[in-house]
Amino acid sequence: MIQIHPAGRLKLAILASGRGSNFDAIYQAIQDGRLNADIQVLISDKSQSMALQKARQRDIPAYFLDPGAFARQTDYEKEMVGLLRKHQVEIVVLAGYMRLVGQVMLEEYPHRIVNIHPALLPAFKGLHAQRQALEYGVKFSGCTVHLVDEGMDTGPIIMQKVVPVYDDDDEDRLTERILEQEHQIYWQSLQMLAEGKLYIQGRRIVTKL
Secondary structure (H helix, E strand, C coil), rough: ECCCCCCEEEEEEECCCCHHHHHHHHHHHHCCCCCEEEEEEECCCCCHHHHHHHHHCCCEEEEEEEEHHCCCCHHHHHHHHHHHCCCCCCCCECCCCCCCCCCHHHHHCCCCCCEECCCCCCCCCCCCHHHHHHHHHCCEEEEEEEEECCCCCCEEEEEEEEEEEECCHHHHHHHHHHHHHHHHHHHHHHHHHHHHEEEEEEEEEEECC
16 A cells, blocks of 8 residues: 655646636635645646636746647657656646646656546546436436546546436536536545545555544
């Protein structure tokens, strides 16, 4: 059994592609003293992402890293790792980052890349998880915080939250209901890391109080 992170203030990087609502929630949890962490840097693969703008407004170092400027994903990730090292990042937080993480990042940050997915994994992996859940006809969906591994949404699970699915739900309504819970369990999961409570055993995350 391996402790993922010793107790202490986390040095976070946020990777984001879109509006940055989970970034907002994590930032606010830090400001309120609920999360013992600092956001060292935000990196986006989209030049016009709202997350980039929000980071700059908050005086957080923020970079647009264009995947199209690199011949290979490994080159792109080597550049990213250089930025993460520069800012002394310990934990990488994917917050609406719409790219698969490759081997370069996984080797640099083993068991230290965290993601949130809008479904109860292992169900409904990949894109449009809320739509998948509605089309399947489930009565409950939710969200999952997990460590990132080589697969798509296959890493060890840290925390999950169940959300009911109503008969009159559409994709937007279900998405908003799930998002409310994402904004809670993401910072809570990171705080458990900051408290040194999370250990990995095989593919299971064990919580030691």
